Structures are given as structure tokens and as C-alpha cells.
Amino acid sequence: MTTPRIAIAGAGFAGLAAARQLARLARTEADIHLFDRHAFTTMIPALPDVAGGRLDPNRIRADIAALTKPEIHVHIETVQKIDLEQKELTTAGSTFAFDFLILATGAAADTRGLRQPPLDAAHTLATLDDANRIRQDFTAFVLARSAPTAVVVGGGYTGLELACNLKSLAARHGKTARVIVVEMKDAILAGLPEKIRSYLEAQARRQGIDLATGVRVTEFDGANVALSNGNRLEDVFFCWSTGTRRALPELHGEHREIPDGRILVDEFLRLPQHPQTFVAGDAAAILVKDVPLRKAVNFAYYSGLAAGRNVLKSLRGQPLRPFRPVDLGWVIPFGQTAAGQALGIDFLKGRLPLAMHYAMCGYRNFNLGHQLYFAGVAVRALTGRL
Ligand SMILES: Cc1cc2nc3c(=O)[nH]c(=O)nc-3n(C[C@H](O)[C@H](O)[C@H](O)COP(=O)(O)OP(=O)(O)OC[C@H]3O[C@@H](n4cnc5c(N)ncnc54)[C@H](O)[C@@H]3O)c2cc1C
Known part of the structure; x- marks a missing residue:
């Protein structure tokens, strides 16, 4: 019997969490292949601060290869097309056949309304x-x-x-x-x-x-x-900056989408029409009481873990576990202040939520050096020295 091949498309919060969950299968029960167009992953919530020169760009990126176990095959290639019927993923250089897929390519800027060149x-x-x-x-x-x-x-x-x-x-x-x-x-x-x-x-x-x-x-x-x-x-x-659309444009095979291109999944994060394909993070439309979950780092991370766990269970013939997201709240940073809903409070404002935002960027960051950097930023935010 040949070893099953698992493809993970996208090494953001969701894809890396899935890879971490599946790493224990590598080599013994499955071959795991992780694809990303970049050699590094990014702490996306800090992008506006990097654009504004307030944060060090090197503290919001980390090499994908350094974050994954050596048993996982990392491919730095752009996925151009996925064929769900044929179970094939196509990059510029090759076509890759998979048994299981976790689609986690996130979202891209929506430029459809931008008609005028250049x-x-x-x-x-x-x-x-x-x-x-x-x-x-x-x-x-x-x-x-x-x-x-x-x-x-x-x-x-x-x-x-x-x-x-x-x-x-x-x-x-x-x-x-x-x-x-x-x-x-x-x-x-x-x-x-x-x-x-x-x-x-x-x-x-x-x-x-x-x-x-x-x-x-x-x-x-x-x-x-x-x-x-x-x-x-x-x-x-x-x-x-008029919103986002799905990052992977070409997806062949039966599936359903919501207007921003996110792919509808069932409670196991699976495509009902293709039970060996799972979708996680911003690429997925995860409905909670009929409303798609908002795009957020924590949901991406935990849905990636859940998708990885369900692939593992599918491989072993065990019953799948539904994904039950826990909403810890949200914060919008805005210069020296911020506002949002978190800690059970429905209107948080000022420096505390601002510090919480940078603390989250640290907590979900990729290595100790970056985490300490963001801890410092959070303290500066709290004390009004940002
Ligand atoms: C400006 C901004 C601010 C935000 N602020 C916050 C915030 O404060 N708090 C919060 O919780 N959330 C925030 N978000 C949302 C959050 O960043 C996303 O929900 C989260 O990054 C989604 O994780 P993901 O793994 O699904 O996708 P991503 O993190 O986007 O990762 C997707 C990965 O897929 C790769 N990829 C994409 N297309 C391809 C392809 N065709 N082939 C190969 N690889 C590909 C990308 O290179 C990337 O590594 C913000 C988003 C933006 C844009």
C-alpha cells in the first residue's frame, strides 16, 4: 500500500497549525507537503504598523522551514489551481496528486472595484x-x-x-x-x-x-x-482597501462559496462534496448560527488545528470532531488608542485594548525573540509611549 499524501496549501496561521497537528503522522502514516508562495509567514495584523514605520518588519515574519518539523516537505511555490475531482494541485513547476487536502491560502485584497489602470x-x-x-x-x-x-x-x-x-x-x-x-x-x-x-x-x-x-x-x-x-x-x-477575496482564484470541482469567495464547509471543516478536502482560516466560510465567522487570527489558528485533527481521524477511520469556535473578542487598534469587545466587556476603549492587540500579536508570533519584541510594544502601548 502506498503512503497517503496530505497537501496543505498556505502556511499562514491556519496552515501552520494544521501542519503542527499532523506532524506526528509524517513518514510513518502519511507524507505531508506544505505549499506557500513565500518562504516566510507573516503576522498580518501588524501590517498597518509596518506600513506606517512604527514596527520592525523583521519582527512580523519568520521562515516557514524553521517553524516546521524536518519531516514535513515544504514547497515554496505558488499554488495556481486545485482540482478537487482529480485531487491535484498545480504550481508553476508541477502537478501534485494528493489524497487529503487542507486549503488554507487565506484572503487577498479585493481589487475588483479598481477599474482604472495603472x-x-x-x-x-x-x-x-x-x-x-x-x-x-x-x-x-x-x-x-x-x-x-x-x-x-x-x-x-x-x-x-x-x-x-x-x-x-x-x-x-x-x-x-x-x-x-x-x-x-x-x-x-x-x-x-x-x-x-x-x-x-x-x-x-x-x-x-x-x-x-x-x-x-x-x-x-x-x-x-x-x-x-x-x-x-x-x-x-x-x-x-475595500475588503478581501479568496487568495486562491482557481478551484475546480463542486463547492459552494459566499460572495467574498470563501468556501462553505460543514461542521467538520470539510467540503461535503469532497470529504477528503478540508478548508481552514480565511479561506473558509464557517457558519455559526448561519453567519460566517469573522476573519481573525484565533479562528484561523484553531480551525487549522481542527482541520489537521480531522484529517488524522479520517486517515485512521475514526469519527470526526466538529469545530466549535470560541470567540475571545476583537479589538481595532487606532494610533494611541483602540476599541473593541473582549474580556466579557462590550465596549473596551483606550490603551488597555491597544496593549491587548499587541500582546495578541506577540502571543501568536513565531519565535521567542518576536514575542519579547511585541511584549515590549504592548507595554509601550499601555504606558502611552508608542
Ligand atoms: C490589515 C489586516 C489587519 C488585521 N488585523 C487583525 C487583528 O487585529 N486581529 C485578528 O484576529 N485578525 C486580524 N486580521 C485578520 C487575520 O490576519 C486573518 O484572519 C488571518 O491572517 C488568517 O489566517 P490564514 O492562515 O487563514 O491566512 P493567512 O495568514 O493570510 O495565510 C495564508 C497563507 O497562504 C499563502 N498563500 C496565499 N495564496 C497562495 C497560493 N496561491 N499559493 C501558495 N500560498 C499561498 C500566503 O502566502 C500565506 O502565507 C487582519 C487582516 C488584515 C489584512
Whole structure:
């Protein structure tokens, strides 16, 4: 009998947790292959701070090979296509046949609404490369102008965190940048509890961020922006942050998706149509009381562990265990403050949740050096020295 092959696509929080769970099978019960387009994994929640030059980019990344057991075969290759019927995964260099699959490729920036070229003049924020590019390009942009203007399209938490970081990056270079968040809905951060939403909106205004709500971008020519309210902004640094879509575009074989491309799974994180395929993290639409779970590090981590455990049980012919997520709350960091719901409190605000955010970035980080770095950041956040 040949040894079963398990493919894990994506080495983020979910994929690495799955690999850790399955490591004990390696070589004896199964061959485990982990694919990622990068040789490193990233602490994504810290990207806005890296874009703003507040955190060291080297403290939010770690080599995948150093984080996995030597028995796991690590492939630094982009997965281009997965065929669920044929049980094949295709990269630029090869086609790989698997018996079990854990799909954990996360989410990518949704640029579908960005119709006007040139696309590369618009900055998105989903990867470490994006964050480094924003920091470098915005620094050069600010230094070359006396009154720089940045436009961030999208008033969700990523757009807001980015806007706040651009403002402070410019200030560190001795410049006052005009930073405008353009949001087509009538309010920023729509969908959050109103108390938290209005607190963060007031903080945005206090930090000097302009909020253009109920407004769309009608044109971007690479330098100038036209808005649906008739305003035109010349010579802007342009960022696009209107949500996410599934990172892996090509998925063949029967499956169901929700509008942002996440794949619907059953309570075992399995595709009902393909019982040897599991999906975890941001790639999965995990329904809790008919509502998809929000995208978050802890859900990604625990769903990765659960998917790994269920593959192991499938291999051994044991009954699968349902994934029951535990919600520890959430926090939106915003400069020197933050707001959210955690510790059983429905409106936390100020430095404590800010410190909690950086403590989480440390706790879920990849090695002791990075964890200590973030512990220091959390203490600075708590004492107002960030
Ligand atoms: C700006 C920002 C701020 C956030 N802040 C928070 C926060 O404060 N708290 C929180 O809990 N959550 C936050 N999130 C959400 C959180 O980062 C995600 O929920 C989490 O990273 C999902 O983990 P994952 O393993 O599913 O995906 P990821 O961590 O995105 O990992 C996916 C992996 O798959 C790889 N990959 C993608 N496509 C391919 C391909 N085609 N081939 C090979 N490899 C591929 C990627 O390189 C990556 O390593 C934030 C997200 C963003 C974008």
C-alpha cells in the first residue's frame, strides 16, 4: 500500500497549525507537503504598523522551514489551481496528486472595484511586501512634497488603521499630510456596534483624518482622483482597501462559496462534496448560527488545528470532531488608542485594548525573540509611549 499524501496549501496561521497537528503522522502514516508562495509567514495584523514605520518588519515574519518539523516537505511555490475531482494541485513547476487536502491560502485584497489602470499606482495592504512598499513609497512621496495628500478608499478597519499610520508616518518626517478616507457607505466601520463605531470615528477626526462618506471614487488616472460628489483631488498617494477575496482564484470541482469567495464547509471543516478536502482560516466560510465567522487570527489558528485533527481521524477511520469556535473578542487598534469587545466587556476603549492587540500579536508570533519584541510594544502601548 502506498503512503497517503496530505497537501496543505498556505502556511499562514491556519496552515501552520494544521501542519503542527499532523506532524506526528509524517513518514510513518502519511507524507505531508506544505505549499506557500513565500518562504516566510507573516503576522498580518501588524501590517498597518509596518506600513506606517512604527514596527520592525523583521519582527512580523519568520521562515516557514524553521517553524516546521524536518519531516514535513515544504514547497515554496505558488499554488495556481486545485482540482478537487482529480485531487491535484498545480504550481508553476508541477502537478501534485494528493489524497487529503487542507486549503488554507487565506484572503487577498479585493481589487475588483479598481477599474482604472495603472493598477500598480494603487497600494493595497494584504502582505508584508505591500506594507514595505507603502512605507517606502509614501516616505518618498511625502519628502518630495510640501503638502502631501493621501487617499485611502475603504472605511473598514484596514483602511482606517492604514490612514492613521500614514498620518503619523508623514508627521515623523515633519510633514502634515492630508489623509482622506473615502467610503461609499454612509458611515465608516459600518456594522460595528454604534458605541464603538462612533468612538473610532471621533478618534479619526481628532487625528485629523478627513472622512468622505457616501462617496465613491469615479476615476483614478495614476495620480489624480475624481469623486462621485464632484470633488477632484490632484497628485495623491492612492491606497485601495475595500475588503478581501479568496487568495486562491482557481478551484475546480463542486463547492459552494459566499460572495467574498470563501468556501462553505460543514461542521467538520470539510467540503461535503469532497470529504477528503478540508478548508481552514480565511479561506473558509464557517457558519455559526448561519453567519460566517469573522476573519481573525484565533479562528484561523484553531480551525487549522481542527482541520489537521480531522484529517488524522479520517486517515485512521475514526469519527470526526466538529469545530466549535470560541470567540475571545476583537479589538481595532487606532494610533494611541483602540476599541473593541473582549474580556466579557462590550465596549473596551483606550490603551488597555491597544496593549491587548499587541500582546495578541506577540502571543501568536513565531519565535521567542518576536514575542519579547511585541511584549515590549504592548507595554509601550499601555504606558502611552508608542
Ligand atoms: C490589515 C489586516 C489587519 C488585521 N488585523 C487583525 C487583528 O487585529 N486581529 C485578528 O484576529 N485578525 C486580524 N486580521 C485578520 C487575520 O490576519 C486573518 O484572519 C488571518 O491572517 C488568517 O489566517 P490564514 O492562515 O487563514 O491566512 P493567512 O495568514 O493570510 O495565510 C495564508 C497563507 O497562504 C499563502 N498563500 C496565499 N495564496 C497562495 C497560493 N496561491 N499559493 C501558495 N500560498 C499561498 C500566503 O502566502 C500565506 O502565507 C487582519 C487582516 C488584515 C489584512
